[in-house]
Structure formats: structure tokens, C-alpha cells
Amino acid sequence: MAVEASSVPAPAQAKDQGAARHPWLRVLSTAARTPRGAVGLALASLIVLVAIIGPFVSPGSPDALATVTFVKPSGQFPLGSDFLGRDVLSRVLNGGWELLLMAAAATAFGIIVGTAAGVSAAYRRGRADGFIMRTVDVILAFPQLVFALLLVSILGPRLWLIVIAVGLSHAPQVARVTRSATLDVTERDFVKVAELQGMRSSKVMIREILPNLISPLMVEAGLRLTYSIVIMAGLSFLGFGQQPPAANWGLMINENRIGLQLNPWAVIVPAALIALLTIGTNTFTDAVARVTLGVDRLPEEAVLTDDLGLGRTT
Amino acid sequence: MAVTAAPAKPQAARGEPHPIATLVARRVAAGFITLLVVSAIVFLATQVLPGNAAYAVLGRGANPVRLHALERQLHLNRSIAEQYWTWLSGLLSGKLGTSLANGQPLWALVEPRLVNSAVLVFLTGAIGSIIGVALGAVAALRKDSWFDHITSVTTLAVTSLPEFVVAITLIILLATVVSHLLPAVSLLPPGTYAWSQPRLLILPVGTLVIVIVPYIFRMMRAAMIEALESDYVEMARLKGVPEWQIVLAHALPNAIAPTIQVIGLNFLYLAGGVVVVEFVFNFPGIGQGLVFAVQNRDIPVIQFIVLVLAAFYVVMNILTDVIALLATPRRRIAR
Numbered sequence: 136m137a138v139e140a141s142s143v144p145a146p147a148q149a150k151d152q153g154a155a156r157h158p159w160l161r162v163l164s165t166a167a168r169t170p171r172g173a174v175g176l177a178l179a180s181l182i183v184l185v186a187i188i189g190p191f192v193s194p195g196s197p198d199a200l201a202t203v204t205f206v207k208p209s210g211q212f213p214l215g216s217d218f219l220g221r222d223v224l225s226r227v228l229n230g231g232w233e234l235l236l237m238a239a240a241a242t243a244f245g246i247i248v249g250t251a252a253g254v255s256a257a258y259r260r261g262r263a264d265g266f267i268m269r270t271v272d273v274i275l276a277f278p279q280l281v282f283a284l285l286l287v288s289i290l291g292p293r294l295w296l297i298v299i300a301v302g303l304s305h306a307p308q309v310a311r312v313t314r315s316a317t318l319d320v321t322e323r324d325f326v327k328v329a330e331l332q333g334m335r336s337s338k339v340m341i342r343e344i345l346p347n348l349i350s351p352l353m354v355e356a357g358l359r360l361t362y363s364i365v366i367m368a369g370l371s372f373l374g375f376g377q378q379p380p381a382a383n384w385g386l387m388i389n390e391n392r393i394g395l396q397l398n399p400w401a402v403i404v405p406a407a408l409i410a411l412l413t414i415g416t417n418t419f420t421d422a423v424a425r426v427t428l429g430v431d432r433l434p435e436e437a438v439l440t441d442d443l444g445l446g447r448t449t
Numbered sequence: 450m451a452v453t454a455a456p457a458k459p460q461a462a463r464g465e466p467h468p469i470a471t472l473v474a475r476r477v478a479a480g481f482i483t484l485l486v487v488s489a490i491v492f493l494a495t496q497v498l499p500g501n502a503a504y505a506v507l508g509r510g511a512n513p514v515r516l517h518a519l520e521r522q523l524h525l526n527r528s529i530a531e532q533y534w535t536w537l538s539g540l541l542s543g544k545l546g547t548s549l550a551n552g553q554p555l556w557a558l559v560e561p562r563l564v565n566s567a568v569l570v571f572l573t574g575a576i577g578s579i580i581g582v583a584l585g586a587v588a589a590l591r592k593d594s595w596f597d598h599i600t601s602v603t604t605l606a607v608t609s610l611p612e613f614v615v616a617i618t619l620i621i622l623l624a625t626v627v628s629h630l631l632p633a634v635s636l637l638p639p640g641t642y643a644w645s646q647p648r649l650l651i652l653p654v655g656t657l658v659i660v661i662v663p664y665i666f667r668m669m670r671a672a673m674i675e676a677l678e679s680d681y682v683e684m685a686r687l688k689g690v691p692e693w694q695i696v697l698a699h700a701l702p703n704a705i706a707p708t709i710q711v712i713g714l715n716f717l718y719l720a721g722g723v724v725v726v727e728f729v730f731n732f733p734g735i736g737q738g739l740v741f742a743v744q745n746r747d748i749p750v751i752q753f754i755v756l757v758l759a760a761f762y763v764v765m766n767i768l769t770d771v772i773a774l775l776a777t778p779r780r781r782i783a784r
Binding site: 275277280285288289368369372373385396406410414421 | 479483486490491494495605606608609610611612613614617618620621625626717718720721724725739740742743744746748751755758759762763
């Protein structure tokens with residue numbers, strides 16, 4: 136942080152608290168108006184829309200054995216059929232929402248746990264700090280996907296378990312980011328004033344410190360969401376997510392790749408949806424990072440200042 | 450940190466220990482402790498939590514007699530601390546035990562996989578680093594040119610792609626639907642290593658290179674731009690040093706220093722990234738071995754592979770920190 140400090144203007148919304156009630160909304164709308172942000176948001180929204188509305192507009196049942204295996208696209212089956220002869224379009228339309236829900240839940244879980252750990256480590260210092268950061272080191276020693284696989288291997292592929300595993304594997308990075316941001320905030324006068332007024336430390340953390348962490352947290356949440364989607368889809372692809380006969384984009388790619396020569400669309404369409412979704416969330420996050428950090432700074436660059444890890448460990 | 454400070458003490462008696470030596474000693478000690486805790490977690494998680502390994506192998510309707518026999522074979526009837534000690538000392542003395550799935554000795558099962566994955570990871574790391582550094586340097590030198598814009602936007606898009614999407618795209622383009630230039634699966638005959646059939650390595654390595662290059666590229670570009678705008682480059686220009694010499698002798702080495710850390714982080718990423726890519730291509734490495742072991746609930750194999758991956762992670766982390774420390778004079782003083 137120290138190296139960059141001069142070139143990074145302090146996030147505007149931290150100061151003028153009276154200017155807008157929800158300064159983070161202003162950051163999001165500013166980001167959405169940049170070319171990058173607009174493209175990212177449009178892509179991500181489109182895919183999310185497909186996933187949410189999909190089940191309602193699906194032409195048939197995703198599970199019905201409608202025809203023979205790997206039929207090429209036709210009027211009746213616009214995307215052809217899959218390895219069991221099910222309608223690919225219906226499966227695509229039904230196969231996204233659960234993936235998205237799990238990714239969102241894992242992100243939320245990771246952000247909450249990580250923020251709680253990071254803020255209390257930085258605010259309480261001393262032994263609590265040491266303990267929390269050593270725990271972070273230990274969890275970081277597991278590649279994220281491996282961490283999830285380890286838990287799944289013990290308890291079996293249960294969806295809540297996967298959400299918790301992926302969320303927990305995010306927590307260390309989130310804790311690092313919030314810890315370093317909190318260390319800066321605790322030095323400010325308003326925190327000192329609150330302490331002198333005898334405010335309880337838990338209240339200081341929630342009322343005084345947390346609102347000032349919103350901008351690093353927004354960028355972090357965006358990154359984590361992208362990685363969650365990647366890991367969730369990856370686990371499904373490996374066969375450890377939703378179990379057959381569930382329709383799931385990751386699972387569909389694995390199930391139908393034996394028929395690539397016959398009906399490539401059963402693989403291409405779910406793969407493209409996942410790709411466009413992650414490109415969308417990542418591009419929008421990049422735009423938000425540019426707005427909040429004020430300069431052309433990369434998330435990866437922050438690694439050097441121990442703010443952020445690469446985190447992309449699937 | 451009190452524990453990790455200890456190794457530095459004997460040196461202090463002889464005089465001022467070199468600050469870097471102290472730092473390295475601390476990192477190594479901390480890494481060792483982390484690994485010990487990781488091993489305990491892996492062990493506890495897989496061995497003790499729900500039911501036990503014997504149940505996992507024999508299933509729910511297990512015959513009690515066989516269950517007891519297997520429990521004894523796996524030492525499950527002893528205390529947890531004893532079990533952990535048996536396992537850990539076994540690992541350290543090279544007695545890794547046997548796979549539960551087929552009764553083969555674990556080392557014979559894992560050794561070729563380890564070698565194959567190592568080939569995959571280091572080949573990818575080397576090729577990816579060279580491409581990333583070169584592209585990043587060129588983009589920085591031609592900042593705001595069309596080359597810079599195209600590479601920057603492309604890498605931003607690619608950074609977020611899951612490995613298996615990249616892998617499937619390559620398979621569609623090069624191995625199945627569009628053309629048949631390369632094999633779609635990297636099945637190796639048993640008993641052979643990855644280097645015996647370089648053709649089979651192209652797609653797995655290519656996939657992982659595509660996944661890691663954007664990160665290295667973006668870091669290199671940013672660092673190179675910063676270096677080119679720095680005072681010492683300005684100074685060299687004023688002294689009339691030729692431009693190519695400025696780039697090669699002044700800007701490049703200073704830009705590579707921070708990039709090394711990102712390269713290290715990409716090696717860390719590869720520890721997890723091999724899992725999906727090896728699975729896609731049926732490449733017989735430890736990633737695929739882990740997936741198979743999880744499918745079969747082959748607990749000794751899971752324990753060992755997870756521990757190997759974690760050890761790789763911790764060691765690479767330390768290496769990266771040390772190299773970055775040595776490469777950046779500023780940081781040597783700062784800490």
C-alpha cells in the first residue's frame with residue numbers, strides 16, 4: 136500500500152458521507168457507464184436472465200427422453216439432443232439457476248466469514264490477529280478446488296457442503312483484504328472518537344469501520360463471484376456437484392463431450408454460457424476496480440502489497 | 450511468531466545476522482509449521498470425521514467381521530493421536546501404505562502420476578512465463594497501440610475463463626469438430642512417462658498456458674509501463690543511452706522483478722489447475738489421480754495427494770517470496 140499511496144486517491148465516498156445515502160450505488164452506476172463496465176454488466180445480466188427465466192420458457196421437460204441420442208439441431212430440437220436423447224435447449228434453460236444460486240451463496244458466505252475474520256484481526260490485534268492470520272495461512276495452503284474436493288470426499292457431494300467448502304476457501308483472501316483496509320481505517324479520527332465515547336468494540340467495527348470497507352469489498356466480491364462460478368462449474372464438470380439426472384451447465388459439458396462429433400451444440404452452448412457469464416462478471420469487476428481505486432490498477436498488482444492474493448486457485 | 454524467531458538466534462550471537470537470512474529462516478519455519486497443521490487437518494478430516502475409512506471402503510451394509518479386520522489393518526482401533534503418528538512417521542520414512550481401491554502400494558501408484566504432473570506444471574510454467582513476459586513487454590512499449598488494446602482486452606476476457614472451457618474449446622477447434630490436428634485425449638500407455646509422447650502434451654500444456662498467460666501479461670505490462678516512466682529511465686535517456694539498451698538493461702530487469710511474484714503465484718494456481726485439465730484430457734497425473742480417488746473414496750490416496758499439493762503450494766510460496774525479495778532491492782530494506 137505504502138508504495139502506491141501517493142498515486143491512489145482516497146475513495147471519494149469515504150469522506151463525503153452526506154453527499155449520497157448510498158455512495159456504493161454511485162460507484163456501481165459510474166462503473167456501469169464506462170465502456171468496459173457496460174459490456175460486462177450487459178453480458179452478465181443476459182446470462183443471469185437466461186438462467187432465471189429459462190425454466191419458465193423451456194419448451195419441454197429437461198428430463199424427458201424425447202428422441203435418440205445426439206440428434207443434430209432441427210426445428211423440433213433447436214439445439215439437438217444429448218447423450219440420452221434429451222432436449223438440449225430445455226436442459227440449457229433449466230441448467231443455470233442452481234449453479235448461479237450456489238455460486239452467489241458461496242460468495243456471500245466467503246465474504247461474510249472473511250470480513251468478520253479480517254476486521255476483527257485488524258481491530259483486536261495481538262493474539263487474535265496472530266491466530267486468525269495463521270489459520271488463513273493454513274487454509275491458503277489448499278488449492279481452492281482441492282479444498283472443496285477434500286470436503287466432498289468425506290461427506291459426499293451434498294450441495295450445502297459444496298457451498299460452505301467453496302465459501303470457506305474464499306474467506307482467507309477476503310480476510311487479508313479487509314484486514315489491511317481495516318488497519319488503515321482504525322487510525323482515523325472518527326474511530327478514535329467512537330472509542331473515547333465508550334462505544335463497544337463490536338459496535339465500532341460494525342458502525343464505524345465496516346462502512347469504510349465497502350469499496351474494497353465490492354471489488355473483492357466481484358472477483359470472488361467470478362471464481363465461485365468457475366469452481367462451481369468445475370466441480371459439476373468433474374461430477375462432484377449436482378448429480379445426474381440434474382440439468383447443470385458444467386455437468387452437461389462433461390456428459391456430452393463424448394458426442395462432440397455428432398452434436399457439438401450440446402457442449403458448445405453450456406460452455407459458451409459459462410464463459411460469457413464469467414467474462415461478464417470479471418469485466419464489470421474490472422470496471423468497478425478502476426472506479427474505486429481511481430487508477431489503472433490490477434487486482435493482481437495488489438498482490439505485491441499483500442492486499443490481495445491471486446485467489447484464482449481452482 | 451515467537452516459535453519461528455528461534456532459528457535466527459544462534460546467528461545473532463556471532464554478530465548481526467543478515468536480514469534476508471533471518472527472513473528466509475522465518476518463512477521456512479512458518480511454512481514447516483503450516484505444513485504440519487495441514488497434515489493434521491487432512492488426516493483428521495479424512496480419517497476421523499464421519500464414520501471412518503473402513504466404512505467408506507466397505508459401504509454401509511458392511512459385514513462386521515470384515516469391518517473389524519479392515520479397521521485393524523488401518524489401525525482405526527487405536528487412539529487418534531497414535532493413528533496420526535503412525536501415518537505421519539510412515540510418510541516420513543517412505544512407508545506410504547497401500548491404496549484401498551486395489552491394494553497396490555501407494556508409491557507405485559502415485560509416482561508416475563507425480564512425474565507426469567511435474568512435467569505438465571513446469572513445462573506450462575516455463576512456456577507461459579516466456580510468452581507472458583514477452584507480450585507484456587511489447588504491449589508496454591507500444592502502449593495505446595492497437596496491439597496493446599487487443600491483447601489487453603483479450604487477456605481480460607481470458608483471465609476469467611474456467612480451465613475446462615478453454616480445454617473444450619481447444620478440443621473442438623483442434624481435435625474434433627473443426628479439425629483433427631491433435632489427439633483429444635492424452636492417454637499414456639501404462640509404464641511410460643509424459644515426455645515419451647510429446648504430442649499428447651500439446652493440448653494440456655496449451656490449455657494451462659492460455660489460462661496463466663493473461664495474469665503474467667497484465668502484471669508485466671503494468672510493471673514495464675511503470676519502469677519506462679521511472680526516474681532512472683529518464684536519467685538514462687538524458688545521458689543519451691540508446692533506446693534498445695534502456696529497454697533491455699534498465700526497464701526489463703526492473704519490470705521482471707515484480708512479475709516473478711505473479712509467476713510464482715501462477716505455479717501455485719497450477720497445483721489446483723492440473724486437477725480439471727488432467728481430468729479433461731485423461732492425462733495420468735496426480736490431479737486425475739485425486740479425482741479418481743475421490744470417486745472411489747480411496748482415503749490413503751486422497752490424503753497423500755492433497756498433502757503433496759499442499760506441500761508444493763507452501764514450498765512455492767516460500768520460493769516466490771524469497772526470489773521476489775532478492776530481486777527487489779527496495780523490499781530488502783523495507784522489511
